[in-house]
Amino acid sequence: MLGARPVLVGAVGPDFADYREWLERHGVDCAGVHTSDTAHTARFTCTTDDAQCQLASFYPGAMSEAATIRLAPLVGSHAVGLVLIGADDPDAMLAHTQEARDLGLPFAADPSQQLPRLDTDRCRMLVGGARYLFSNEYEWELLQRRTEWTARDVAARVELRVTTLGAKGALVVDGDSEVHVEAVPARDVVDPTGVGDAFRAGFLAGVDGGFGPERAAQLGSLVATLVLEVDGPQEWRVDPDRELARLAECYGADAAADLEPLLRGAGRATP
Numbered sequence: 055m056l057g058a059r060p061v062l063v064g065a066v067g068p069d070f071a072d073y074r075e076w077l078e079r080h081g082v083d084c085a086g087v088h089t090s091d092t093a094h095t096a097r098f099t100c101t102t103d104d105a106q107c108q109l110a111s112f113y114p115g116a117m118s119e120a121a122t123i124r125l126a127p128l129v130g131s132h133a134v135g136l137v138l139i140g141a142d143d144p145d146a147m148l149a150h151t152q153e154a155r156d157l158g159l160p161f162a163a164d165p166s167q168q169l170p171r172l173d174t175d176r177c178r179m180l181v182g183g184a185r186y187l188f189s190n191e192y193e194w195e196l197l198q199r200r201t202e203w204t205a206r207d208v209a210a211r212v213e214l215r216v217t218t219l220g221a222k223g224a225l226v227v228d229g230d231s232e233v234h235v236e237a238v239p240a241r242d243v244v245d246p247t248g249v250g251d252a253f254r255a256g257f258l259a260g261v262d263g264g265f266g267p268e269r270a271a272q273l274g275s276l277v278a279t280l281v282l283e284v285d286g287p288q289e290w291r292v293d294p295d296r297e298l299a300r301l302a303e304c305y306g307a308d309a310a311a312d313l314e315p316l317l318r319g320a321g322r323a324t325p
């Protein structure tokens with residue numbers, strides 16, 4: 055949607071065929087997807103009430119085979135600039151983080167929902183040396199407790215910390231300097247599922263497009279709001295004129311002008 059060319063890595067079941075087709079149609083390369091012979095694709099069921107409180111249940115299924123996937127063959131065949139390690143089977147998260155280090159590839163640590171299941175050593179291994187550390191506010195507190203690192207310790211071990219704060223926006227922390235990026239006001243809050251990932255998608259497309267962290271976080275905030283305004287995490291669309299007006303209103307004319315080529319390109323790529 056934003057012109058980046060992501061390669062998906064993960065383990066799925068034989069029930070993945072329809073979703074693979076949908077992802078490929080939307081420009082996601084599924085070359086790193088392993089299909090299990092015995093288990094179905096992991097499934098997250100989320101129930102949201104009128105106050106946007108959520109109850110989640112999770113079936114891991116084929117996810118437990120993700121640690122068998124190697125990154126090296128993908129790096130040989132694709133131009134990989136960054137490895138994003140999100141919530142997955144914990145052994146897979148550790149293996150992929152270590153392999154990224156061994157291959158000399160920058161990585162982003164995004165342990166999110168798996169934090170409660172990680173002990174101190176494993177948590178430190180996922181975070182230390184990351185180019186980007188992503189989390190929401192609650193996960194950031196938990197991460198400090200789990201790693202037994204202070205904010206200063208973390209700052210010394212990651213290049214950039216990006217902490218999302220829900221409706222309060224996001225914090226981008228680079229060593230001692232801190233930039234707060236406001237959220238883009240939502241016209242209509244329909245469904246919060248996937249806003250965190252939406253922010254990451256916009257942020258990473260921004261840095262991949264050559265923007266600095268603040269502009270990237272502004273784009274991340276816009277995409278998060280687009281997801282918040284529709285039912286479902288992946289049903290959003292870019293309307294370049296409308297989005298540029300919102301960016302100008304929220305972050306100023308310079309931000310909108312900088313991000314215009316990327317958003318107009320995204321508009322054309324929308325199927």
Ligand SMILES: Nc1ncnc2c1ncn2[C@@H]1O[C@H](COP(=O)(O)OP(=O)(O)OP(=O)(O)O)[C@@H](O)[C@H]1O
Nearest residue numbers: 190218219220221223224237248249250253275278
């Ligand atoms: N009510 C809101 N209004 C506008 N923007 C919002 C709102 N809630 C979230 N966002 C945007 O989404 C980003 C991520 O939100 P949040 O910190 O709640 O992520 P999260 O808890 O990881 O979400 P997820 O439920 O996807 O895991 C925020 O930084 C902000 O840009």
Ligand SMILES: [Mg+2]
Nearest residue numbers: 166190250251
């Ligand atoms: Mg999240």
